[in-house]
Amino acid sequence: MSAVRRTEEEILTAYERCADAVYRVCRMFLTADRADIMDAFQQTFLKYMVCTKKFENSEHEKAWLIVTASNVCRDILRSSWRKKVMLTDELPQRAAPSDEDEIFRCVKALPEKYKTAVYLHYYEGYSASEIAKLTGRAESTVYAVLSKARKQLKQMLTEDEI
Amino acid sequence: MSIKDSFDKIVMPEDMKNGLRTQVAKAAEEAAARKLRRRRALRMVLPAAAALALVVVAAAVIGSLVREPGTASAQSGTPVTETANAATPTVLALETTPEPQKKVGVLVTLSINPEVEFNVDEDGMIIEVTGKNDDGAELIKDVDFTGMSFENAAITVVNLLIRSGYITAESVDRSIFLSVGGEGGEGLLEVLADTIRSAAAGYEMDVDTVQTGEEQLQLVIREQPQEDVNALQKADPNDLPLYMQVDIQLSGFVNTPETRYWDAANRIFYAGVTELDSVVFTFGNGEQNSGGVLASCDFGGGNSIAETVMTTLAVLDENGYITRDMPGKLVIALHGGTEEQFRASLEMARLVVEDLGIGLEAVPGSESGTVVISSSAEPFTAPEHEYTLSQLLNTLINKDAAKVTELQMRILSLATEERYVRDELLRPRFWIVMPDLIGLTEEEAVRLCEQNGINYWIEHMEFTASADTAFLGRVQYQDMPEGSSVCTDWQIQFAVQDAA
Numbered sequence: 219m220s221a222v223r224r225t226e227e228e229i230l231t232a233y234e235r236c237a238d239a240v241y242r243v244c245r246m247f248l249t250a251d252r253a254d255i256m257d258a259f260q261q262t263f264l265k266y267m268v269c270t271k272k273f274e275n276s277e278h279e280k281a282w283l284i285v286t287a288s289n290v291c292r293d294i295l296r297s298s299w300r301k302k303v304m305l306t307d308e309l310p311q312r313a314a315p316s317d318e319d320e321i322f323r324c325v326k327a328l329p330e331k332y333k334t335a336v337y338l339h340y341y342e343g344y345s346a347s348e349i350a351k352l353t354g355r356a357e358s359t360v361y362a363v364l365s366k367a368r369k370q371l372k373q374m375l376t377e378d379e380i
Numbered sequence: 381m382s383i384k385d386s387f388d389k390i391v392m393p394e395d396m397k398n399g400l401r402t403q404v405a406k407a408a409e410e411a412a413a414r415k416l417r418r419r420r421a422l423r424m425v426l427p428a429a430a431a432l433a434l435v436v437v438a439a440a441v442i443g444s445l446v447r448e449p450g451t452a453s454a455q456s457g458t459p460v461t462e463t464a465n466a467a468t469p470t471v472l473a474l475e476t477t478p479e480p481q482k483k484v485g486v487l488v489t490l491s492i493n494p495e496v497e498f499n500v501d502e503d504g505m506i507i508e509v510t511g512k513n514d515d516g517a518e519l520i521k522d523v524d525f526t527g528m529s530f531e532n533a534a535i536t537v538v539n540l541l542i543r544s545g546y547i548t549a550e551s552v553d554r555s556i557f558l559s560v561g562g563e564g565g566e567g568l569l570e571v572l573a574d575t576i577r578s579a580a581a582g583y584e585m586d587v588d589t590v591q592t593g594e595e596q597l598q599l600v601i602r603e604q605p606q607e608d609v610n611a612l613q614k615a616d617p618n619d620l621p622l623y624m625q626v627d628i629q630l631s632g633f634v635n636t637p638e639t640r641y642w643d644a645a646n647r648i649f650y651a652g653v654t655e656l657d658s659v660v661f662t663f664g665n666g667e668q669n670s671g672g673v674l675a676s677c678d679f680g681g682g683n684s685i686a687e688t689v690m691t692t693l694a695v696l697d698e699n700g701y702i703t704r705d706m707p708g709k710l711v712i713a714l715h716g717g718t719e720e721q722f723r724a725s726l727e728m729a730r731l732v733v734e735d736l737g738i739g740l741e742a743v744p745g746s747e748s749g750t751v752v753i754s755s756s757a758e759p760f761t762a763p764e765h766e767y768t769l770s771q772l773l774n775t776l777i778n779k780d781a782a783k784v785t786e787l788q789m790r791i792l793s794l795a796t797e798e799r800y801v802r803d804e805l806l807r808p809r810f811w812i813v814m815p816d817l818i819g820l821t822e823e824e825a826v827r828l829c830e831q832n833g834i835n836y837w838i839e840h841m842e843f844t845a846s847a848d849t850a851f852l853g854r855v856q857y858q859d860m861p862e863g864s865s866v867c868t869d870w871q872i873q874f875a876v877q878d879a880a
Contacts, residue, residue, distance in 0.1 A: 224408075226405065226408040229404060230404070230405060241390070241396075241397075256400060260403060267408055319386050322389070325383065325387075337387070340384060
């Protein structure tokens with residue numbers, strides 16, 4: 219493991235402040251498999267502990283954790299997809315957890331590349347230009363992603379539910 | 381029902397939250413302990429290695445003496461021979477042990493005559509800074525770069541060049557060569573070039589950049605272009621429409637007899653401390669704007685009139701209200717102040733407009749007075765003051781340390797009957813670049829300030845929830861931003877989080 223660049227206190231403060239947001243992102247990307255979620259969650263905070271980035275403020279720090287959690291989840295999905303394809307032909311069906319309503323399940327069903335932007339925009343309230351900066355994409359791409367995601371969600375739900 | 385409501389329902393189970401918190405805390409604690417152990421090990425290994433090296437050198441010397449035929453010790457067969465024989469295998473053993481490799485990251489070199497090399501790791505932190513020639517080694521010999529970011533190390537080295545006289549107001553046409561080797565070094569080169577640009581700006585000089593190769597830059601210090609003052613159109617400012625009026629309302633001021641040089645200098649400079657009531661802007665169209673452009677300035681009680689006027693003018697200037705092609709006259713009216721305060725504000729106005737080559741007119745009134753700044757007034761129609769405050773201030777602006785001292789001495793010998801502190805007067809002053817203290821521990825920030833020759837004072841304060849990245853014992857605020865030009869005479873304030 220690389221050297222820790224932050225104090226224990228800094229890490230725990232970030233944990234208290236951002237744990238829920240990171241958890242929601244993990245839930246949005248991953249199945250309700252507790253082990254996967256915990257793994258993604260831990261990896262996100264490990265990355266935070268060793269990263270040297272200076273954050274402008276707490277919002278910047280939180281946004282960084284959200285984007286990092288998304289990336290970690292994608293990595294996990296890629297590796298687990300390979301693993302599962304190799305090992306089994308059929309995945310056991312799980313019942314949806316009780317805290318997931320229809321909208322959340324639809325968000326989960328969105329393509330991976332849309333999810334981070336949807337979360338940052340609709341839940342955390344970031345503008346497209348802010349999301350562009352956070353995710354290193356062009357602003358126009360973010361607008362396109364949000365628009366496509368919204369369209370897909372509309373198809374899955376009735377319009378007034380969004 | 382919205383997306384937000386749906387996400388709100390997703391709450392981390394308490395048992396998972398607590399379990400993961402414990403794991404994260406444990407990982408942080410273990411990693412911190414590993415780091416500490418590595419540091420301790422390094423502290424123990426280094427002296428041990430030095431001692432071992434001494435033994436080896438001594439043994440080798442003795443060994444060579446023993447092996448050399450005809451020497452006294454070899455001939456006499458004293459126990460020295462035994463020692464040497466015993467030492468020889470140690471030498472052999474050490475020779476076969478590979479030397480620890482020094483980590484090499486990106487190497488950035490700055491050469492102006494002293495040549496300094498920065499070895500930077502992939503996280504932008506300094507591994508080592510070395511002098512590549514005698515002057516370079518001499519330049520950095522008292523600085524400990526351990527744990528410093530490349531940005532702060534670059535600022536520190538450039539400030540050392542200024543404080544050692546390698547970059548001065550007379551450095552026009554001087555070249556500085558920068559080069560970089562290693563992946564991802566282009567950004568570092570630009571950081572270093574920017575630091576040099578800021579340093580030159582402190583002495584009102586520009587920097588030309590010449591790309592001499594893919595990984596090389598040549599910076600040449602140049603004079604800032606002068607504006608053509610003669611091109612001004614001259615007209616009577618009274619005929620001009622009102623462009624903007626700034627009304628500054630003053631109330632009483634405090635007089636204290638000074639016994640020390642700087643107190644007296646400040647008294648003269650500021651011409652009396654005032655309590656400021658208000659600053660009101662009136663634009664030509666009659667629209668009133670209280671604060672407005674100056675909203676970010678602190679005009680609380682206790683500010684001196686000179687400071688206030690200076691800040692007012694500086695902000696107006698920065699916001700483009702004072703230009704050579706102003707559509708009308710800009711009036712600064714002082715209400716309720718004294719003649720002395722008016723004069724001080726006049727001097728301040730002068731400072732701001734003189735470089736622009738635009739006109740300034742002073743109209744003393746029954747209640748203090750009015751300063752009129754316009755693009756077409758005759759420059760400086762106000763009479764000189766007996767104590768040549770303007771000379772002093774203009775000289776300060778031009779950073780001519782010798783002249784400033786001479787003028788200060790003259791003024792102060794009048795003001796304080798020679799009760800000044802000579803040492804303080806003669807202390808050299810430099811314009812240096814402010815390092816980044818944010819996020820450093822108090823100890824690191826103090827060390828960085830001292831290494832850069834910066835006067836500082838520390839405030840311990842509790843940053844509230846709005847700044848909840850404020851970690852205990854770390855710097856949260858510095859009153860001069862990173863990269864800005866600061867004078868070694870100034871006192872820079874930084875604030876440390878004092879409560880969790």
